[in-house]
Amino acid sequence: MLQTSARLLKLLSLLEMRRDWAGDELAGRLEVTTRTVRRDVDKLRELGYPVHATTGTAGGYRLGAGASMPPLLLDDEEAVAIAVGLGAVVSAGVGGMEETSVRALAKLEQILPPKLRKRVGAFRSHTVGINFGGETVDASVLTLLANACRDHDRLRFEYRAHGGSESYRITEPHRLARAGRRWYLLAWDIDKADWRIFRVDRITPVTPTGPRFTPRELPDPDVSAYIGRKVTIGAYQTKVRATLHCPAELARQRIPERYGTVTPIDDETCELESRADNVDGSAYYLASFGWDFEVHEPQELKDRLAELATRLTKAAGA
Amino acid sequence: MLQTSARLLKLLSLLEMRRDWAGDELAGRLEVTTRTVRRDVDKLRELGYPVHATTGTAGGYRLGAGASMPPLLLDDEEAVAIAVGLGAVVSAGVGGMEETSVRALAKLEQILPPKLRKRVGAFRSHTVGINFGGETVDASVLTLLANACRDHDRLRFEYRAHGGSESYRITEPHRLARAGRRWYLLAWDIDKADWRIFRVDRITPVTPTGPRFTPRELPDPDVSAYIGRKVTIGAYQTKVRATLHCPAELARQRIPERYGTVTPIDDETCELESRADNVDGSAYYLASFGWDFEVHEPQELKDRLAELATRLTKAAGA
DNA sequence: TCCCTTGAGGACAGGACCTGTCCGCAAGCG
DNA sequence: CGCTTGCGGACAGGTCCTGTCCTCAAGGGA
Incomplete structure (x- = not known):
């Protein structure tokens, strides 16, 4: 039943929005009887989202923290704020857990409505970046690369080599990783027919991404270590x-x-x-x-x- | 039907996780027939989440960006990464849209499983903060205050005044706002029976928060302006x-x-x-x-x- | 061009599920 | 003690779901 599912989602969204809700209120918002609200609350509980309830005059429902992560129901502003904030963190490389952050950001940006994506873009360009001595990387480039890795999309880009010369690359991107303060892309270079490590800040991607490819076996299961070995100069040296x-x-x-x-x-x-x-x-x-x-x-x-x-x-x- | 709702959520989660999915695969993951998958996909579409499909050998389903924000289904790592990242941004005050970011962070932390919350805490304390000349504010204090404002919970805290003297305050917190590089809390001080503006970096909250209160009319509808006027010294002066x-x-x-x-x-x-x-x-x-x-x-x-x-x-x- | 693969969707039947209504119970709070 | 608020069983009518079967349509490769 579609209505039921939609209502469950809406209920969850309400519960995430404010802490305490009276059964009456919820029933009004969802346009059902309180009995149905009670049943819906039960359903959420069965799904593993702990909804606490208290009886009495000041009673009501409250969403607690459960064993697993419930779906995050964000309003437009919050979604933009997260995208902007996470983008700032990721491009400056603060906060740790860089790869996961990029993955999360990529996930978010993929489902971000175009309208909101525009707002994110506008914000990024008008915002004072966190730039602590190191080069910053464009967050949108990072998410693009992350998505290409995730989806096994072939990727073409302009690469500015160390000397300043530009080259055009067609690659099969496999992993994105940080080493030191820099982002690197581990990819299979089609023309060279070999693995290459690219510095993300030197990449200018060409959209759209190409056709899908089947991933190859990585040159080393521990990508960070591999990159660390290959990119001897610079990183934390x-x-x-x-x-x-x-x-x-x-x-x-x-x-x-x-x-x-x-x-x-x-x-x-x-x-x-x-x-x-x-x-x-x-x-x-x-x-x-x-x-x-x-x-x-x-x-x-x-x-x-x-x-x-x-x-x-x-x-x-x- | 609970199973249906749960399955829809799981389907959405799968679609957010990877870009292209064959009908077969989805059917296998969800343990239903492909017919039902098709029907579920239709349901998602009816709910406003655009699922594109392509026929042919390389066909499959793909979640597109719609008009509104679909629920974000994060795995544990991603949730932690967002909490940590957003916390870093918020406490350093970079990225703009501070208030919304705090709201989003507060929402996330409230539903974060305790296990993950611990990881977030551990990460925050071991992480190099973004600290650009200004004082940083503890992200967990900010979220606590944001939640108290949102839920109209009375708040007690120790306050270190300018001179260094400490006082114990019982307040009704109303708004959290930034002015300049600092966070301020606009609250009704119970003992003084008047509005007060507190600097968040001087607050040490006492948990748990107190009973709920009914919000008062704000001294000025434009809180930022109000704070800007009252806190003459310092901010962007x-x-x-x-x-x-x-x-x-x-x-x-x-x-x-x-x-x-x-x-x-x-x-x-x-x-x-x-x-x-x-x-x-x-x-x-x-x-x-x-x-x-x-x-x-x-x-x-x-x-x-x-x-x-x-x-x-x-x-x-x- | 032909064929294979993959998604689309109508029809059908049995069964599961949902909702509102009615009601008695239990737990806070003043 | 009484009021408020949540809990949950029972019931009946109706809705919705699922799997099966089948016919189309659209890409992609041989």
């Missing part, structure tokens, strides 16, 4: 060592374990050790804490800091 | 004027309209004018472009840059 003039506890609060390790020296200072792929990023990151610090290595970072200091001195004026 | 040593076009590419206006001076330089609430933020932002620049006002920003330059000189070592 340089060791950074610095003394921070602040208590270790404070530093630990501000600096996530993921970024690096903090070792106390005395009550007032501590040592930070981490790896960075991007000297600029590290420079801004260290500067942003507001503590005094000294960098011991790499020299490159010290040079960059000196350079930055010069620029800022000039910027501050006479 | 200072005018920033700087000369950038780069072509105007380039600057316009990097600097979103939202942040400020760029006026060309000559082919090599341009002027940037914007407003900032946060001198630190502006300092890092300007520095991050990699162009030479000079700040004309405010003096505070120049001081900060000079200070930063000193620190960086020291950091770069002898």
